[in-house]
Amino acid sequence: MTTPTSAPATGAGAASHPLPPRRRGAGRARRHEGRSGLAMVLPALVLLVLFLVVPVMLAFGLSFTNARLISPNPPRFVGLDNFVRAFTADPVFLRSTVNTFVFALVVVPVQAGLGLLLAVLVNQKIRGVTAFRVIYFIPVVTSIVVVSILWKFMYQENGLVNSFIDTLTFGAWQGTAWLNDPSTALGAIIVLSIWQAVGFHMLIWLSGLQTIPEELYEAARMDGATPWQQFTNVTWPGLRSTMVFVLVTITIAALGLFVQVDVMTQGGPVNSTSTLVYHAVRKGYREMETGYGATISLIFFVLVLVIALVQRFLTRDKD
Template sequence: MSSSIQTTIIRQPADGDTALTPNNKSAEVIHENRAGWLMLAPACILLVLFIGIPVALAFVLSFTNARTISPNPTRFIGLNNFTRLFSDPTFWRALLNVAIFAVVVVPVQAGLGLFLAILINKKVRSSVFFRTVYFLPVVTSMVVVSLLWMFIYQNDGMLNQVLEKLTFHHWTAVDWLNNPQTALGAIIVMSIWQAVGQHMLIWLSGLQTISAELYEAAELDGCDAWHQFTNVTWPGLRSTRNMILITITIAALSLFTQINVMTQGGPRDSTTTVVFEAVRSGFQQQEMGYASAITLVFFLIIMAITAVQRRITHSN
């Protein structure tokens, strides 16, 4: 033939095949997005109900003179609550106490939890027993733990008796929770003891994700235990330590239950925290507007600290 005839062969879809036209693709994407939003809906509703609405309500009330029980109507007072807050020495003392608590608890609790996790990471017969023992305080109610340690810290409590025996009766009994010099330190020790088991398990889960082949290669290179930790274990725990750092910090800044049960902020505001001061102002003194201002300012402080931590941890 003098001329070539070009033919286009179009395969007809067989039985059961679906032609992927743009309209079908768009419908499929819409269906997937709709299914995703339906799955997210319960969590979004809970977030709005228990976080979004309370935050919005606290923001509105912080500019009013709202009281829990009052015959007078609530009225707008502008920035008066914030002016009072920043000139209140109790607030600054509470902020200082929280800062001290966080600075001590975050590294000590994280470091002790990592140390315990490394100890029980070995596959020995007693490892399960020690995991249970270390984790037992975590599943115990903080109220129960606080009451238990109140008896330990009494003048005639176990701690003073043990110290007296160890010093051959030269120890003078200390009322740990009623002494402004020791009250916050006593609560710090108790808080570390109670929560270290939780972070030990988180560290342990991170340790078990590190391949054993890396440790074998490090041993072949002549690395001792310390160099294996610095070159294999610590880099392999990057995501775990970032999460632990943020969670411990938030928990430390929101300290409340121990204070409410053990000291009520005393003696002389030496253990007052920001959350406790907000609850006391809102429910005991019935100043909901002022309490809302405290919570709003503290919320912004926590958000700023968390943002800085995220920036630091992601850059390392």
């Protein structure tokens, strides 16, 4: 006698099959990892919003007002008046823009090229090369304020720079106050800035050099390549990504020149060393024109963003 088999249950009353324990455990693990990742990212995200996003939004809003740092009158919306003032009625802004671009146009190629040259030299396997790496890097870890004060004394009429030139010229050099002459003040700051930061970019280039396999150089030497051919065909192609990083970082730092100017010249003489960042700080805090200072800062932000995007486009991987 056979027992009847029951038909499978269908419809709403059918019991659903529970998930296997292994799958339920994997789902809980993924949710736990997601919460853990969010908890680790949250502090950095909060700081990024507070110190980057919020200030940029406030500057954007203030740039369309006549807000002052200390004023009994509330801020008033003035539209594009601050932007029109910057480009038509503020010669110091235009001079600061020119000074900023001149500084960047000189510092970026010279500092990058000198850093690469030093990196190639200290990458040689010779005795004492570690000491030279430390010597070149010492200015980087020294406070830029301290460095600026020291070089300010060195640039004086009776300072070390003039004494050194006087010795080389056997007394023919009459000496000059480098920071008090509009024709030499910006150049003096350029020399200081290159000397102070070249060690950092030397290390960046050096790290890129040490990622290039030695087998490529051995193959090039076996093919009879000269040292220059080894550099152009092996070293330089292997440094492409390093080159992009170095150019972008030097450009952003050069456009943001402030400390050297504030410590050594305060924008003078005759605004020959004033930069966009220094002019924005001077207008926004020292002259208390917060709205106009925010306008200059916003213009500077857009300029840096455009230049960085252009650099990235020109140095992109064509493949």
